[in-house]
Amino acid sequence: MNAVILAAGKSTRTYPLTVNKPKSLLKVANKHVIKYNLDALKGLVKEVIIVVGFCKDMIKAELGNEYEGMKIIYAEQEEQLGTGHALLAAEPFVDERFFVMMGDDIYSKEDIRKLLMHRCAVSAKKVSDPSSFGIWIVENGLVRGYEEKPENPRSDLANPGLYVLTRDIFPHIRSLQKSPRGEYELNEAVNNLAKDIDIHCVEIEGWIPIGYPWDVLDANExxxxxxxxxxxxxxxxxxxxxxxxxxxMNTLVKSGSYIEGPVIIGDNCVIGPNCHIRPKTSIGNDCHIEFGVQIKNSVIGDGVNIKHLSYIGDSVIGDNVNIACGTITANLRHDGNSVSSFVKGQKIDTKRRKFGTVIGEGAKTGIGTLIYPGRKIWPGKTTLPGEVVKDDIM
Known part of the structure; x- marks a missing residue:
């Protein structure tokens, strides 16, 4: 049996983190998202077909042709036209029965095992806000329908994106019409296949979705x-x-620094002196965290420099960012309400009482920069000394 990982799409909802890289290569706790999923597949399948498209060479360079004894085959989706269209790219390589997963959320081996107990199956997770998800309609444990973000949902079973399928799915994909968002949807094909054969719906527990930039913090935690x-x-x-x-390895923590776990610090870093690294923080490789810096509940990328007397709280900092001395991320509203952030022009409630900033790779702040809660800075952008960031810098 083999598996397919769909990793071709360009994620715009996770900007500025994914302007120049696929979401599957974001790091959580210093490990790429797609590697968590490859680890979950290890021992369960003999080979993995990864469907690539956007920034395909980055994925190939990172993973190569083998991972922990599993052969990796790449199938290219030249035009990103949805998950159903992406699976068609893998058709020449899959077995009669195969496993499918999304490449940009995190899943557990235990949940994959549960699905593999059935010849054909989909995953489901009960959610409190089903109108925000694609929803399975289920009777007696079998798929009986599918709705995409319904206003009046008939079910609370969200679709996390794990499937056990057979090659019978491909004729149903070919017969699809484009969805309202202009894509060929795998879930619609699965729904149609479920009218012909039994497809079991399996509730899972280990799903860690990453739909927005701040979800990286939830995943890290x-x-x-x-x-x-x-x-x-x-x-x-x-x-x-x-x-x-x-x-x-080769990381130096200088005198006076205080580190409260859980914390991960990568290789070849210099921390301190007199830094305070608070719980639920991940710091990548080749970082320099200077005198008097406090970092709390944040994800720091590789090659990041954070100069003296700065505060980074509840934030995601991309690779090779330079945080100038005295940069402060505000992470809490005066009224105590959850922080909002703009995504593709729409104001989104992050549902986080504390949320700082998201800074894309290669950006630089000027000394004394102050950043409002929920504001983001795009890759390569800069701030002036003393600038107050009240809106996203794009």
């Missing part, structure tokens, strides 16, 4: 809940480490 620390770097005298903390 969940992964770190089970993290077990290991220290490989050099720790100077006078450093305090509490809880589950991992410190990578």
């Amino acid at each position: 969940k992964i770190l809940e089970s993290h077990k620390g290991i220290v490989k770097g050099l720790i100077e005298e006078g450093v305090v480490i509490k809880g589950e903390v991992s410190i990578g």
Whole structure:
């Protein structure tokens, strides 16, 4: 049996993190999203077909042709026309029965095993706001319908994006009409196939969705809940480490620094002196966190420099960003309400009481920059010394 990972699309809802990279290559707790899914497949399938499109060469360069003993085959979706269209690209390579998953959310091995107990199956997860999701309609454990973000949902079973299918799906994909958003939807084809054969609906628990930039923080928190620390770097005298903390190879933590786990710090970093790294923080490789910096509940990319006396809270910082001294991320509204952020021109409630900023790769802040909660800075953009960022910088 083999598996298909759909990783061809360009995610605009997760801008500015995915302007120049596919969402499957975002890092959570210092590990690429797609690698969590490859690890979940390990031991369950013999090979993986990855459908690529946007930034395909980045994915190929990162993964190569083999992962932990599993052969990797790449199928190209030249034009991104939806999940059904993407699966057609993998048709020449799949077995009679095969597994399908999205490449940009995180799933568990236990949930995959549950689906594989059936010849054909889809995954489902009960949600409190079903009108925000694609919804399965189920009777006696079998798929009986599908609705995409219905105003009046008939079910609370969201579709996380895991499937066990047979090659019978392909004629149904070919007969699809474009959806209102101009795509050929795999879920509609599955719904049509369910009229011919039994497709079981399996409720899962380990789904970590990443739909918006701030979902990276939620994913990071969940992964770190089970993290077990290991220290490989050099720790100077006078450093305090509490809880589950991992410190990578050739990383130096200077005197006076205080680190409260769960925390992951990558390889070849310099931390301190006198830094405070608070819980649920991930810091990538080749980072320099200077004197008097406090970081809390944040995801810091590779090659990031955070200069002295800065505060980064509840934020996602892309690769190779330079945070100038005295940069402050505000992360809390005065009224205590959840922070909102604009996505594609629409104001979205993040449902997070605390949320700082999202900064795209290669951006730079000027000294003394202040960033309002929920504001974002696009890749390569800059701020002036003393600038107050009240709106997204695009």
